[in-house]
Amino acid sequence: MASPALLNSLIALTFIAAALLAIVPVPEWALYYRPEWVALVLVFWVINHPERVGIGVAWLMGILLDALTGSLFGLHALGLALVAYLTLRLRLRLRLYAVFQQASVLLVIIGLQLLLLQWLQILFDLPRGASMIFLAPAVSSALLWPFAWMLLGGLVRSLDINR
Amino acid sequence: MLLSALLMIADQRFGYMEHARQALGLIAAPFHWLADTPARIGSSFSDIFVNRADLIEENAKLREELLLSRQRLLLAESLSVENNRLLALQNAVDMLEQEVLPAEIINVSPDPYSRRILINKGGNHGVLEGQAVLEANGLMGQVVQVMPFSSWVLLISDASHVTPVEVSRNGERALARGGQNSGTDLELEFVVPNQDIQVGDSLISSGMGLVYPKNYPVAEVVSVTHSPGQPYATIRARPKAQFSSTRHVMLVLDATGPDYAAAEEDAGGGDGESGLASVNSAN
Numbered sequence: 001m002a003s004p005a006l007l008n009s010l011i012a013l014t015f016i017a018a019a020l021l022a023i024v025p026v027p028e029w030a031l032y033y034r035p036e037w038v039a040l041v042l043v044f045w046v047i048n049h050p051e052r053v054g055i056g057v058a059w060l061m062g063i064l065l066d067a068l069t070g071s072l073f074g075l076h077a078l079g080l081a082l083v084a085y086l087t088l089r090l091r092l093r094l095r096l097y098a099v100f101q102q103a104s105v106l107l108v109i110i111g112l113q114l115l116l117l118q119w120l121q122i123l124f125d126l127p128r129g130a131s132m133i134f135l136a137p138a139v140s141s142a143l144l145w146p147f148a149w150m151l152l153g154g155l156v157r158s159l160d161i162n163r
Numbered sequence: 164m165l166l167s168a169l170l171m172i173a174d175q176r177f178g179y180m181e182h183a184r185q186a187l188g189l190i191a192a193p194f195h196w197l198a199d200t201p202a203r204i205g206s207s208f209s210d211i212f213v214n215r216a217d218l219i220e221e222n223a224k225l226r227e228e229l230l231l232s233r234q235r236l237l238l239a240e241s242l243s244v245e246n247n248r249l250l251a252l253q254n255a256v257d258m259l260e261q262e263v264l265p266a267e268i269i270n271v272s273p274d275p276y277s278r279r280i281l282i283n284k285g286g287n288h289g290v291l292e293g294q295a296v297l298e299a300n301g302l303m304g305q306v307v308q309v310m311p312f313s314s315w316v317l318l319i320s321d322a323s324h325v326t327p328v329e330v331s332r333n334g335e336r337a338l339a340r341g342g343q344n345s346g347t348d349l350e351l352e353f354v355v356p357n358q359d360i361q362v363g364d365s366l367i368s369s370g371m372g373l374v375y376p377k378n379y380p381v382a383e384v385v386s387v388t389h390s391p392g393q394p395y396a397t398i399r400a401r402p403k404a405q406f407s408s409t410r411h412v413m414l415v416l417d418a419t420g421p422d423y424a425a426a427e428e429d430a431g432g433g434d435g436e437s438g439l440a441s442v443n444s445a446n
Contacts, residue, residue: 016194023273024198028407031275067187068194069273070281070308070315126277134276 006159011053014041014152015061023068032133035141036110038065038076039083040148043106046087047094048156058084075120079113086112099146107142114138188285188310195281195313199269206410263297263413264288269313278321278341280304282412285312293374295415301380301403302326302368303412316412319381320347320402327371328381330364339366339382339400347406349382351398356389358396366400376415 018037026034038061045053062077069076086109087094094102118134120126270281284290286309296303296316304324308315319326320341326349329336335358339349354360364384370377382400389396 019194020198023194023270025202025271028275031273034273063187064190067184067191070279071274073184 007049007156008052010155010159011045011049014045014155017041019061019064019068022065033136033140035144036113036137038062039080039110039113040106040141040145041152042080042083043087043109044148044152046084047091048153050088050091053084054088055081055084072120072124072126075117078120079117082116083109083113099149102149103142103145106145107138110141111135111138184308185286185311188313191310192312195270202410262416264290264416266296266412266414268410268412272315276322278318278347278406279307280316280318280406281313282316282414283313284414285310285314287311289416290314290414295375297376297379297413297415298404298409299411300405301382302375303404303406305374306414318347318406319404320349320406325352326375326381327369328366329369330360331367332364333359335360336369336371337366337398342399347402348385349400349402351384351400352395354396354398355394356396360384360387360396360398362387365403 015038018041021037022034042053042058042061046058058080059077062075062080063073065071065076065080066073090105090109094105097105114135114137264284266282266284268280269283272279272281280303282296290306290309292306292309294306296305302319304316304318304321306314307317317324318341319339322341324341326339327336328339328351337351337354337358337360340352342348342350351360362384365380366382366384368375368377368379368381380403382402384398384400386399387396388398
């Protein structure tokens, strides 16, 4: 195991990087396919270190994301809390899956999160798209999952070796 | 946990969250600064690696433009004097000189369905909710959320935003709503077939609603469709403002009429005063 302080700072760093990626300006067409970076990082940490990252952290990250994007307060908080909850429930199974199987489960989890956000947006009469393209980030996130898994896993392992 | 999240949403709905939002805006500021870094580095690089010939050329071009705009300004001044005199004759309120605050766009909303931009001026600079934001070519939008060092601006092309406009050719009035799913185009609402609006007409702000200054260019009509079964015509207009290619915008601190100033004092309280000292005047 990496030392707790080191691991905590790695967790914080990855979350900050994900939050940055979530707000970096991208071209108009790419907006619809922007992966849910924070959700990806969140799922990784919940699978690997549920004792450190749980629903509470997810909720706080969601509030940060709400502040960053200027969206309705609690919107992303609720969405990410749902992601964390679902991942926690499926954690033991997800650990055994191959990375591509994990990606397909992730597709469903993030899809559910987006569906929840969409419902909330309809509930609060916020601007939203009319088509099913609001689910596109789930697909791009799932496609990115193997790379995220390898990258984050590699980071954790390199910390273990360097200690 | 879910319950507390729901509570937050309810809070937001009734507007109890302003203070928390202000505090979180402070936390958000460094994130936005970091996210903006690539763009800033990019522009500073292009400042460094620009050659002499380009500079000379650009300088000449700018000089020429300055000359042209100066000449136009002179013309406009004489026209505005004349206009004010005519308005005075009609017992109307005369136009106030508008004070503007230059600002820079530092981020755009990551949500593809809401068209908003983040500017680098906030409550500490005297920005208030509801202030109009202009660009060199046309109307941009209005401030909807003020944080200490930045604020969110709702663009006129957002689907939930309606701009009161009039046709500059004949003064026909209309409401321009941001396109529901048509990119940055605006749609004119509730235009009956006998209203005279044609392709190529330029739309200017009518000043109704007291948010935007009067007579500022908003959009140009690009298509007019009358379908026999529909009570209203379908009219699309392309905004004059360059939403995606500009970085510099102007905040209007003063609006056109005394009504507006009074309304804003009621809404904003006294916290705008400190920022007004650092304001550059428009003229």
